[in-house]
Each structure stands twice: as C-alpha cells, then as structure tokens.
Amino acid sequence: MKSLLAFAVAGVAAVGFSPEERPVQILLAGDLKSYLSPCGCVKPMSGGIKRMVSAVRSIRASGPTIFVLNGQFLSGPSRQDEMKSETLGQALKASGVDAVFPTKSDLQLAEVLLENAHRLSGETFLSATGEAAQTWAPSEREAQGLVIRGARRWTEELRDAQPSLLLWDGNLESARSVAAKIDWPCLVLYRSAAKPSAALESIGKATLVGGGEKGKVLVQVSWLAGKIKAARIIDLGPQVPDDPATSQLMAQYLERVEGERLLEKLPRRPSEPYAGSLSCSSCHQEAHREWLVSEHSTALRTLEADGHDADPDCVGCHVVGLEDETGFQSRQKTPRLANVGCESCHGPSAAHVSDPERNRTPRDARQSCGSCHNVDHSPGFQYETYWPQIEHK
Ligand code: HEC
Ligand code: HEC
Ligand code: HEC
Numbered sequence: 203m204k205s206l207l208a209f210a211v212a213g214v215a216a217v218g219f220s221p222e223e224r225p226v227q228i229l230l231a232g233d234l235k236s237y238l239s240p241c242g243c244v245k246p247m248s249g250g251i252k253r254m255v256s257a258v259r260s261i262r263a264s265g266p267t268i269f270v271l272n273g274q275f276l277s278g279p280s281r282q283d284e285m286k287s288e289t290l291g292q293a294l295k296a297s298g299v300d301a302v303f304p305t306k307s308d309l310q311l312a313e314v315l316l317e318n319a320h321r322l323s324g325e326t327f328l329s330a331t332g333e334a335a336q337t338w339a340p341s342e343r344e345a346q347g348l349v350i351r352g353a354r355r356w357t358e359e360l361r362d363a364q365p366s367l368l369l370w371d372g373n374l375e376s377a378r379s380v381a382a383k384i385d386w387p388c389l390v391l392y393r394s395a396a397k398p399s400a401a402l403e404s405i406g407k408a409t410l411v412g413g414g415e416k417g418k419v420l421v422q423v424s425w426l427a428g429k430i431k432a433a434r435i436i437d438l439g440p441q442v443p444d445d446p447a448t449s450q451l452m453a454q455y456l457e458r459v460e461g462e463r464l465l466e467k468l469p470r471r472p473s474e475p476y477a478g479s480l481s482c483s484s485c486h487q488e489a490h491r492e493w494l495v496s497e498h499s500t501a502l503r504t505l506e507a508d509g510h511d512a513d514p515d516c517v518g519c520h521v522v523g524l525e526d527e528t529g530f531q532s533r534q535k536t537p538r539l540a541n542v543g544c545e546s547c548h549g550p551s552a553a554h555v556s557d558p559e560r561n562r563t564p565r566d567a568r569q570s571c572g573s574c575h576n577v578d579h580s581p582g583f584q585y586e587t588y589w590p591q592i593e594h595k
C-alpha cells in the first residue's frame with residue numbers, strides 16, 4: 203500500500219491548476235510485441251502489463267487522461283500469441299485504453315488475432331486513415347475532447363480531420379516529414395525502439411513523441427489547449443505496484459498455457475540420451491560442487507516462483523535440452539533435467555557416463571553460453587566476466 207501511495211504522489215499531479223485549465227495527461231506506450239511479462243532476465247526488470255495497467259489507472263484517478271498504444275502489437279500468429287493477444291485485450295480494457303493503432307505488419311501477421319483483441323479491449327483499435335483497411339476498426343476515436351487518428355502515410359483526409367493525436371506507423375525520420383505538413387497543434391506519436399526521452403522535438407505546431415518498445419516505459423505528456431506543459435518518462439520498474447485485476451488475468455493466461463500443454467507440443471529434434479547432472483558427481487566432484495552453488499542449478503525454480511515453468515517462452519533457457527527428443531519435459535517426468543545442468547553446456551552425455559574413456563562429452567561448452575545469454579536475456583554477458591563465476595574443472 204505504501205508503494206502505491208508513493209507512486210500516485212510521484213505522478214505529474216493535477217495540483218496547481220484550476221478546473222478550467224486542467225491539462226489532459228496523455229500516456230503513450232510503443233511497440234508491445236506481445237510482452238506480457240517484464241522484459242529480459244536481469245534485475246531490475248522493466249515493463250509487463252501488471253505494472254502498465256496500474257500506472258495508467260493511478261494517473262487516470264488523478265485527472266483527465268488519455269492512454270494510447272502505437273506500434274507493433276503482436277509477435278506472431280501461434281496459439282500462444284493468440285492467448286497473449288486476448289490477455290492483452292482484456293488488460294487494455296482494464297486500463298481504460300483510448301486507442302490502439304497496430305502496425306501494417308500486425309495486420310499481415312494475424313488480422314483475426316487483432317480483431318479479437320479489438321473486441322476484448324472495448325473496441326479501441328484504429329484502422330489507418332486513408333487506407334481501405336480492416337472493416338472492424340473505426341478510423342477515428344475521440345477522448346477528452348481530442349481527436350485521435352492512426353496513419354501510415356500523409357493524406358488529404360488526415361489534413362481535413364486535424365487530429366490532436368496522430369499515431370504514426372513510421373520511424374522518427376518519416377514522422378518529421380509528416381510533422382512538417384501539419385499546421386495545427388498535434389502530437390505525432392512515432393515508432394522507435396530507442397529508449398524514449400522527455401526532451402521532445404517540435405516541428406511547427408507538431409511535437410514528436412516516441413514510445414519505445416516491449417512496454418518498458420510510458421511517456422506522459424501534459425497537454426493544455428494545444429500546448430505541452432510537461433513531459434516525463436515513467437519507467438515501469440519494480441517500484442510500480444502490480445494491478446491486482448491484471449495479475450489475475452496474467453495468472454489465467456499462464457494456466458491456459460499450461461492447460462493446453464503448449465510446452466509438450468514444441469517441435470523436438472532427434473538426440474543422444476541425457477544422463478542428468480547428478481550422474482556426473484561421482485567422478486567430477488569439484489565440478490558438481492561448483493555447479494550446485496551456481497544459479498544454473500536453480501534456474502527452473504526461478505520460473506516456478508512466477509508460474510512460468512510450463513511457458514514455452516521461458517523454459518528452454520532454464521532447463522536441459524528442451525529442443526531435444528531426449529531432453530527436459532517436466533519436473534515430474536524428467537526431474538534429472540530440471541534447471542540448467544552440466545549437459546546444457548557439455549551436451550547429452552549418457553554415453554560418456556557409461557564409458558568415459560571411450561566416449562567424450564560431445565560439445566565445446568564455451569560455445570554454448572550464447573544460446574541462452576543473448577542480448578535480450580543477458581545484455582551484460584561477457585565470457586571473460588561470467589566464466590570465472592562458474593569456473594570448474
Ligand atoms: C565414471 C566416471 C565419470 C562420470 C560418471 C562422468 N565422467 Fe566426465 N570424465 C571422466 C573421465 C575419466 C574423463 C577424462 C577422459 C579423458 O580425458 O579421456 C572425463 C572427462 C570429462 C570432460 C572433459 C573432456 C572431454 O572432452 O570429455 C567433461 C566436460 C566431462 N567429463 C563431463 C562429464 C559430464 C557432463 C558428466 C555427467 C553427465 C560426466 N562427465 C560424467 C569420468 C566420468
Ligand atoms: C541453457 C541455457 C544456459 C546456458 C547454455 C548458459 N547459461 Fe548461464 N544462466 C542461464 C540462466 C537461466 C541463468 C539464471 C538462472 C537463475 O537465476 O535462475 C544463468 C545464470 C548465469 C550466471 C549467474 C549470473 C548472475 O548474474 O549471477 C553466470 C555467471 C552464468 N550463467 C554463466 C554462464 C556461462 C559462462 C555459460 C557458458 C559457458 C552459460 N552461463 C551458459 C542459462 C544458461
Ligand atoms: C534466451 C534464453 C532465455 C529465455 C527465453 C528466458 N530466459 Fe530468463 N534468464 C536467462 C539468462 C541467461 C538469465 C541470467 C541473466 C544474467 O544474469 O545475465 C536469466 C535470468 C532470469 C531470471 C533471474 C533474474 C535475476 O537476476 O535473478 C528470471 C526471473 C528469469 N530469467 C525469468 C524468465 C522468464 C519469466 C522468462 C519467460 C517470459 C524467461 N526468463 C525467458 C535466459 C532466458
């Protein structure tokens with residue numbers, strides 16, 4: 203409760219304005235790419251819909267607010283993506299979202315998923331101005347007396363509509379060129395993976411705002427009578443409390459993922475038999491001791507703590523050999539292969555265990571790190587600094 207209060211107070215509060223000159227708080231999120239959970243695997247992790255919804259609701263509670271989402275919405279057309287898009291739609295509804303403008307690539311990827319999310323969100327998705335696009339989404343929405351439009355190119359129709367909020371399916375460069383044609387007060391929300399900045403660029407009467415990616419931050423712009431009063435970046439870090447209703451949605455989503463056994467349905471390739479880390483301990487005592495005290499030996503427990511232990515998005519890097527026919531299936535079925543084990547790096551070694559002199563372990567273990575310690579999940583990874591932490595012989 204304490205953190206919730208502290209957070210609400212920290213918002214750009216509506217204090218100091220009389221009612222008739224009360225600014226509208228415009229909140230923007232960029233490319234979401236179906237990120238429901240906080241992004242990345244290194245603390246402090248940013249983002250996730252539980253925090254996003256809680257931040258939006260807390261600001262909404264203190265005055266007139268508009269929340270828009272501009273950018274890539276989906277990450278793919280799979281069954282899991284379908285579940286994610288539905289969960290997102292419901293979470294957006296809980297946030298009271300005002301408009302969502304998906305990208306052209308979203309439409310090409312899976313229009314039916316978008317249509318579904320549109321419905322669940324309370325029909326908030328927009329189609330592009332001046333494009334014979336989807337029939338299920340309107341081309342314009344109004345919120346707090348402001349007109350919101352989405353566009354992928356400049357059209358006369360756009361000029362006539364004179365939206366105050368333009369959700370632009372393009373990068374900064376193309377947003378600059380459309381801003382140059384706009385001669386009315388307008389916020390142009392463009393797409394960019396770069397971390398957003400509160401120092402906003404203006405061109406004529408238009409101001410450019412980027413939303414970042416993977417739902418890590420919200421950009422808040424305080425807008426009064428066509429003018430920007432303030433702007434700031436809200437980092438959706440651990441200081442933002444989880445929204446209870448959205449936490450429930452998230453739990454339901456993970457239950458569905460588990461219930462439909464998506465992990466079991468992943469494709470697997472033929473492989474040599476695995477032995478499990480315990481079977482190495484008799485001959486490689488020191489290596490085994492080192493491993494037991496490393497974080498690798500508890501990597502699945504990390505996922506179990508948050509209910510992600512049957513989630514195909516996560517499990518592969520937190521166990522042994524998920525992509526192999528002989529690899530991890532579940533803690534119940536393959537307990538020896540739970541967590542990141544010796545064979546995650548050295549390769550399937552049952553043959554080596556039964557006759558070490560004749561059979562060597564199959565893999566150059568140095569090459570293995572990058573398959574899990576990639577830029578998204580271990581941005582600070584360097585072999586020189588990480589290996590000494592788990593060094594063994
Ligand atoms: C019965 C004893 C025994 C067991 C059990 C055993 N090893 Fe070994 N291991 C050896 C011996 C002996 C060597 C040295 C072989 C050599 O140098 O020719 C060795 C060498 C290795 C090497 C280094 C060189 C190489 O290319 O083979 C690795 C890595 C290794 N073992 C991993 C494992 C793993 C992983 C397990 C468990 C899945 C395991 N070992 C289980 C006895 C064992
Ligand atoms: C199968 C995937 C996988 C492979 C391969 C892998 N790791 Fe990891 N590593 C992880 C996971 C997952 C964690 C986090 C475990 C946790 O905290 O639950 C981790 C954590 C670590 C940590 C602890 C980091 C910290 O912040 O304390 C170090 C060090 C590390 N790995 C080094 C390595 C090195 C070096 C290699 C290659 C030789 C390697 N790892 C290969 C998945 C992997
Ligand atoms: C591509 C491989 C990969 C995937 C996919 C992956 N992780 Fe990780 N995870 C890692 C690695 C590597 C680390 C250790 C990072 C480090 O310390 O540098 C880690 C660490 C973590 C940590 C520990 C953070 C800490 O500092 O204690 C958590 C929690 C976590 N992952 C959760 C998840 C969840 C939830 C998912 C799925 C939504 C997921 N991971 C998907 C590789 C992965």
Ligand code: HEC
Binds near residue numbers: 479483493543568
């Ligand atoms: C995170 C990846 C990782 C895990 C987990 C891991 N190792 Fe290793 N292991 C390595 C790397 C990397 C080396 C060093 C290879 C080199 O020097 O080129 C190594 C070296 C070894 C060596 C010495 C090989 C030699 O030629 O000197 C043995 C034996 C060994 N590991 C056994 C094990 C056993 C047994 C376990 C589990 C208890 C284990 N390792 C877990 C990555 C790993």
